Amino acid sequence: MSFTEEEIEEFLKRPIHISKVVVDGVSRTKDDLIKDVFTQFFNIHTCEEYLKTAQDVQTLLNGLSVTKGVQVLLDDESDSTLSVKVNLTERSRWSGGIKGFLGNDQDATMGVGGGLNINGLFPNLFGRAEKVSCCWIKALTNHRKELVFTKPMQPHLSSFIGGSLFNYSGNVTLSGYKENNSGVSLDLTVPRGFFSHKVSWQGVWRRLLPFNNQTCFAVREQAGHSLKSSLKYELVYDDRDDFIMPSNGKLLRLSQELAGFGGDAKFYSKQLVVQLNKSLFNDDRVVVQLGANVGHIQPLNLFKNNSKGVSIMDKFYLGGPTSLRGFQNKGIGPRERDNALGADMFWQLSAHLRLSLPGVRGGILDKFKPQLFVNCGNATNYSTEEPLRDNLRRNINTMRVSYGAGIVTNFVGVKMELNYCVPFKFQVQDKIKHGLQFGVSVGD
Amino acid sequence: MSLLQSVIAGMDSNWAEDATLYFQDELTEISLPDFAKSLSSRTLLQMYKLKYRTERRSNAEFMSPTGKVPVFRHSGALLTGFNDLVSYVNIKTKSLDSHLDDKARCDMNAYMAMVEGVLSNAEVYIAWNDSTVANEVTKPRYGSTYPWPLCQIIPYFKQKEMMKILSAQGWCDISQSEVCERVRRCCQALSVKLGNQQFFFGDQVTPLDALVFGHLFAIVTTVLPNNLLSSVIQDFDNLQELLRRINETYFTDEQVVSPKMHAKAKESR
CATH class of the missing domain: 3.10.20.310 (membrane protein fhac)
Incomplete structure (x- = not known):
């Protein structure tokens, strides 16, 4: 019929x-x-x-x-x-799983890490879609334990309240420290069409220790215990047609974090991510993507006994295959010896032209997309002794630029890319990566 | 001026002035064992007449490569512990024990090992194992730099850690009188060695003098609810005299960590 x-x-x-x-x-x-x-x-x-x-x-x-x-x-x-x-x-009262995984790990020796993920889920616990999930993830350089509770806000079932208890310990070798964070968080997520609002509070006890004897003094000075109690608001607008390789649509993510309600980490941090995608010739085979990522963090008052300002754990880092290509992970910005110290402000702009292999339509080969890109950005500290204009000028004058070409593909929900990168403008202290760079990322 | 003297003088002037000792604040934070160690190191640097700065950092023990305070930093070098500091300073400048012969130097090392072994453990015992001192003084002071609720949690874990160290050294399950007895025997040996001399090895100071001064002066001047240790030391007149002598010779009025000041800080808490 x-x-x-x-x-x-x-x-x-x-x-x-x-x-x-x-x-x-x-x-x-x-x-x-x-x-x-x-x-x-x-x-x-x-x-x-x-x-x-x-x-x-x-x-x-x-x-x-x-x-x-x-x-x-x-x-x-x-x-x-x-x-x-x-x-x-x-669904049954509980379910669980064990799986191994592989991925980018900037702190592992080869840049690729992996581990084991054991998780459990208790859905619909009291009959009103309450969900408790727990996970235990042990990777090469880090370890995460987490217990999460979420509940939809009846009658608006797409809105959620949630809470979690977590412990995370890991080595941040590129910055020369290891951390152990235990904390509790509460959050409220309200999606409205393409918009989504998320308000969360987080209380974290953070223990930072020098990674080894090579750790520089600037990192050592920040070692010890700290308590962060912060309120975070995240606004997302996302009408892209695909999370991994969109051909049309916009993404805007604005997040703000205010720390200092109790605790000794006191700062105000904000970050903005914008991404625009447009397919040319009304055809998904040629896509232009423009991206911008800007962040700034300011201390709200200085630490009690010494002027550490913002902790190395809260600062911004730039560089790497999924950040600013053509540089090594955390390869840009303030550093002492081999340790990246993080920056107070950063910006990054990127432009991509994503093509399709000519002559193949559908089939496995069409999943590999060639791309051309150019990206630039910088990460610097904000000096309170200079006026804003001088800070910005210093930032712009030492801008980093790189360009290149490569192949990108969506491999079961993970974006994998292999690019040949040419650092074009950089500073002496930067850790550049001229040549092939492999990147794995989820989303954005 | 002989050649040797000029070489030594030249080396002396090479002492970069960025030498810094990092330890916790004496008035509000530091525990008795850490105070003793910091004071020993300071005394040593005073005796060498080397320029150095002291910086109060509440996270000093986490900055340290070994977890011990004080942390000494000098032209890129970072070290902790009294013995390392002695070796480092001996290499960088003239040594304080150059007037000793080999036998005397061996003696000195043995006495230093004894002081580190007995007095350090006794200080940890009093500070962390004596429940009154731990709960009224050490733990509140140790937690004072952290916000609530860490100020409760962190001292608790620190106490457990210190007890572990004590029990590994065989100092955990002994009675207070046994601790006193060990300290008394140690002081007895020191007192006999000192005799009527100015310092332990005659008229000139040695690192042993700095070490003993740091520990005994810290014990005597720190006012605790339990003054067991300081009462043991009161019995040895020549040791008391040594403390007074070193204090007057090497510390100016501002530098002296006056017992009154220290006690006041405790009372004000």
Whole structure:
């Protein structure tokens, strides 16, 4: 049986009225949550709306980890009214997994790290889509333990409140220290269309120790315990059509962090990420991407006994295959001997031209996209003794630039790229990387 | 001026003036064992008449490559511990023990090992193992630089760490009277060695004098709820005399860590 386009259009526009929703297969989930999910069926007027709502409900329930399968059927009640019959398959009380992973690790000797991830999930704990997940990740240079609780804010099921307890310890060899952070966080996420707002509070006990005897004195001076209690607000606008290799759309992420509600880390930090993608010739095969990334951090008052200002753990770093290409990880900015000390402010601009291999459409070869890029940026400290203008001028005068070409691909949700990079403008103390550079990143 | 003297003088003038000792603040933070160690190192540098600065850093023990205070930094070199400081200064300038013969130098090293072994452990014992001193003085002082709730948590873990060190040295499960007895025996040996001399090896100071001064002066002048150790030292008149002599010779009025000042800080807490 086949329909013409007009027939389908006519079908989609056909008015319907749903008078009853029957939900089957509910055992642990509470009635009020089910009602919040399915009341939207009573507001629909056309077949098209019905199909969209059925799809949304499936995505929502699976996203909340309440169900693993949702079947939505339309039943004839009488000529004028319809009823919806839903068959749910709830998830089991818990699930877990063990997996190994490989990825970029700037602190491992070869730049590539890996490890083991053991995780557990307890979905729909009390019947209202509460979720507890825990993970234990042991990698070559770091170790993370985490317990996370999230709960949707009924009746707005896409908004979440959450909390977590975590411990993270790792070696930051490029900056010559090792850290051990234990903390607690609370957050609230409210998505509205393409926008998403996230407010979170974090309290972290941070222990910083020199990595070894090679650690420079500037890092040693910052060793010891510190407590960060910070409020963070993140605003994201994202209408890109793909997270890894978008061909159209914009990303804007503004995050601000204010630390100093209790604790001895006191700073105000802000960062802005903008990305614009546009495919040329109304075809996804040639895409221009422009990106900007700017950040600034300022101490709110000096540390009690010495003028450390902002801790090395909170500062910004620039350089690396997923940051400013053509430089080694943390290769730009203030450093003492081999240790990157981080900067108070940084900026980075990049332009990409992503092409498709000629003559191949579809198939595995089409997944590898050649790209040309040029990127520039700088990371410097802000000197309070100079006026803002001099600070900016110093920053611009020592700008770093590099360009190159390479191949990029989306490998099961991970962006992998191999680029030949040519550092064009750099400073003597920079750690440059002239030649092939391999990068792995998730998103952006 | 002989050639040797001029060489020594030349080396002396090479002493870069960026020498710095880092340790915690005496008035509000430092614990008795760390105070003793810092004072020994300071005394040593005073005896050599070397220019140095002192800087109070509450995170001194974390800056240190070995976890010990004080941390000594001089033209790129970073070292901790009294013995390392003695060796370093001996290489950089003239040595304080050059007037000793080999036997006397061996004696001195043995006495220094004894002082480090007995007095350091006794200080840790009193500061961290005596519950009154630990809870009323050491822990609040140690935690004073941290915000709540770290000021409660960190001293607790530090105490556990110190107890571990003590028990590894066999100093954990002994009674206070046993500690006193060990300190008494140590002081007895020092007192006999000192006799009626100006310093331990005659008229000239040696690193042993600096080490003993640091430990005993810290014990005597620190006012604690439990003054067990200082009462042991009170019994040895010639040691007391030595403390007074070194204090007057090598520390000016401002530099002296006056017992009154130290006690006041404790009271004000």
